[in-house]
Amino acid sequence: MRHKVAGRRLGRDTNQRKMLRRTLITQLFQYEKIKTTEAKAKAIRAQAEKMITLARNRGDATRLVELAEDGKEVELGALLTSAQARRLLTLAGDGDPAELDREARAIVVHAQRLTARQITNREILQKLFQDIAPRYVSRPGGYTRIVRLGQRKGDAAQMVMLSLVEGEI
Numbered sequence: 001m002r003h004k005v006a007g008r009r010l011g012r013d014t015n016q017r018k019m020l021r022r023t024l025i026t027q028l029f030q031y032e033k034i035k036t037t038e039a040k041a042k043a044i045r046a047q048a049e050k051m052i053t054l055a056r057n058r059g060d061a062t063r064l065v066e067l068a069e070d071g072k073e074v075e076l077g078a079l080l081t082s083a084q085a086r087r088l089l090t091l092a093g094d095g096d097p098a099e100l101d102r103e104a105r106a107i108v109v110h111a112q113r114l115t116a117r118q119i120t121n122r123e124i125l126q127k128l129f130q131d132i133a134p135r136y137v138s139r140p141g142g143y144t145r146i147v148r149l150g151q152r153k154g155d156a157a158q159m160v161m162l163s164l165v166e167g168e169i
Contacts, residue, residue, distance in 0.1 A: 008043040021047065022118050028144075029124050029132060033163030041146050041162040051115050052143045055133035058111035061104040068092040068100060080107065132164065 010017055024044045027034050057079040058064070067076050068088040076085040084107055091100040112129060119125045136143055142165065149159045 008039060010039060010043060022120070025051070026119050026121055026124050028162060028164070029119065029128050030121075032132075033161055035149065035159060035161055037152075038146070038148070038158040038160045041160045045144050045146065045162065047118070049141065049143050051118065051128065052133055052136060053141070054111050054115060055129045056136050058107050059129045059133050061101065061108045064088060064104040064107060065092075065097075065100055068104070135166075 010020065012020060020040070021044050024034065024036060024040060025048050028044070028048055064076070064079070065088075067079075069092050071089065071092070073085065073089060076088060079085075080088070087103055088100065088107075091103055108129075112125065115128065116125055119128065145163050145165050147161045147163070149161055151157065152159050
């Protein structure tokens with residue numbers, strides 16, 4: 001029994017499973033919808049949504065600088081870690097715009113590097129941060145949709161369409 005064991009094995013060993021997830025997530029961001037089995041879609045859905053949230057919250061340096069300069073501590077606290085938010089607010093209070101901008105860009109680069117662990121294609125990574133994530137700035141979550149398509153003929157596996165939803169609510 002697998003009590004309290006997270007994740008789906010998908011009938012593969014660890015390395016094959018990691019590469020399958022990376023490939024599916026990369027294809028989801030590349031084509032914005034993919035046709036796959038229900039088990040695979042459910043396995044990657046949470047991970048893809050976390051990547052979009054990371055890109056949405058920490059992917060725009062100018063937005064972070066504006067929030068820090070306006071002193072919006074609550075909004076920064078919701079988007080960043082407490083240490084990152086505190087650092088930006090301190091730099092904004094010191095009145096050094098170059099240092100504030102450098103720190104905001106460092107936060108963006110860190111987010112990109114965290115995401116690049118899973119998405120190895122640079123073009124897809126840039127698409128996530130520049131095209132996909134800005135669509136969901138005002139959306140609190142739920143960036144993907146799973147639509148059932150029926151059973152596959154060969155093995156009767158439940159097929160689904162995993163797609164990114166439209167930006168605004």
